Amino acid sequence: MHETQFAYRVRQHLNQGARVDARVAARLRAAREQALAHHRAEPMAGLALASNAIARIGGARGLSLRVLLPLVVLAVAFATTYVWQQTQRAAEVEELDAQLLSSDLPLDAYLDQGFAAWLKRRASQQP
């Protein structure tokens, strides 16, 4: 029998009300309670062992991969962007220092508090 058809038949029977004797009903109840207890215990254990979460990858593989991988990608992206920015900044400073140190003005001119402003004022007065 096809699986959906079987499920349909089971549902019909259940809708009509399962007529089982007391012994079977007791066994069903026991099994249900056992299943419920098991179901409840697992997430709590998971919480208690939060620090051990990575060790549970095997148990909840799909969920862990779905959550952990994007986090890892994000962390790697952030770290790489940071390193890249630092590298860029260092390269800029390097180029600037090379130009500054080889320029025909003495260092004192660049260290002077007023020269750059004076030069700018003077240039702005040029036609």
Place this chain on the structure above:
Amino acid sequence: MAEAARLAAALAAALLLFAAAPAGAAPEPDRRWQQLNAEQQAILAPLEAEWDRLEPVQRVKWIGVAKRYPKMTPAGQSRVQANMKKWAKLTPEQRKQARENYRRISKVPPEKRGDLKQQWDEYQALPPRERQKPAPKRKPATTAQ
């Protein structure tokens, strides 16, 4: 597991993308004085005494400057040599200020700033109080007659 494979592929792609970006501008590694090659030692000779006490960032920067050195004009090279020691002794704030001033001066169009050396001499000849005031005009502002 198809999803896991997709995520793994995305991770690999992201890693490749980010790893490839800085590869072009990879900085030179930090070296102690004895680890520098003969050419680097010759260029950076003014810094020999304090080299091993410099911050790693500073050393990496100087190694980078040494790499650019052969492409400079002979006059530029000797100015680098002359300025190196003094520059290394400045405080980080002074260096920052000098870089900022260099940027500001570079932004002034060359045709307007004239010969920088001459301007500097002129500026130095001014009495300290005059340096803060607006510079004297070279030509009268009223050119339209």
